[in-house]
Amino acid sequence: MQIYGHCQPSDAGxxxxxxxxxxISEISAWTNANRLQLNLAKTExxxxxxxxxxxxxxxxxxRVSDVLVSLVTAVWDLGVYIDTDVIMRTHVTSIVRACFLAxxxxxxxRRSLTQHALLTWVRALVGPLQAGPLQLGPSRYCWLPA
Numbered sequence: 001m002q003i004y005g006h007c008q009p010s011d012a013g014x015x016x017x018x019x020x021x022x023x024i025s026e027i028s029a030w031t032n033a034n035r036l037q038l039n040l041a042k043t044e045x046x047x048x049x050x051x052x053x054x055x056x057x058x059x060x061x062x063r064v065s066d067v068l069v070s071l072v073t074a075v076w077d078l079g080v081y082i083d084t085d086v087i088m089r090t091h092v093t094s095i096v097r098a099c100f101l102a103x104x105x106x107x108x109x110r111r112s113l114t115q116h117a118l119l120t121w122v123r124a125l126v127g128p129l130q131a132g133p134l135q136l137g138p139s140r141y142c143w144l145p146a
Contacts, residue, residue, distance in 0.1 A: 002077065003027070009049060009056040017062055020045060024064045040067040046075050051085045 003023060007016040028038045043064070047057040061068040074083040074090040081091035102125035110118055 009053045012047060012049075012056055012058055017058060020062055021064050024062075024069065028064075040064055040069060043067075043069045044072045044075065045069055046072050046082070046084060048082070048084055048086050051087070054085060057084065 005016075005019070005023075007019075024038075024040070024043060028040065031038045045062055049057050059071065061070050063069070074081050081088065081094055083090045102122075106118070106122055106125065109121070113121060
């Protein structure tokens with residue numbers, strides 16, 4: 001479950017935190033009423049702001065009931081890492097890591113493959129990463145070149 005909201009940067013520390021606590025408490029009550037359970041230990045809060053306004057973002061965890069809800073710097077959402085400064089540094093790093101791993105795997109098998117099989121292997125590993133000018137998520141969420 002994901003909840004999105006917005007506030008003025010100046011309200012993030014004082015006014016927005018009690019609202020977050022109230023929303024999480026209401027969701028917990030709703031899940032309990034519907035025979036579900038919200039795991040507060042796995043609940044996370046991500047504050048997003050531009051790099052110029054990062055100093056206004058709260059750094060303290062949010063207390064809900066008797067559990068501290070942790071603040072995180074990045075979340076995984078629909079195949080995309082979203083980070084606090086919304087510049088996708090975490091997502092780009094994960095794509096580069098995946099490409100590097102694919103190249104290392106290619107290096108270990110290249111001697112046992114024909115050139116055609118090796119090109120097919122590389123296209124299969126790296127091809128989805130070339131889906132348009134910037135791939136924002138899994139290929140099913142992006143347009144792919146014909």
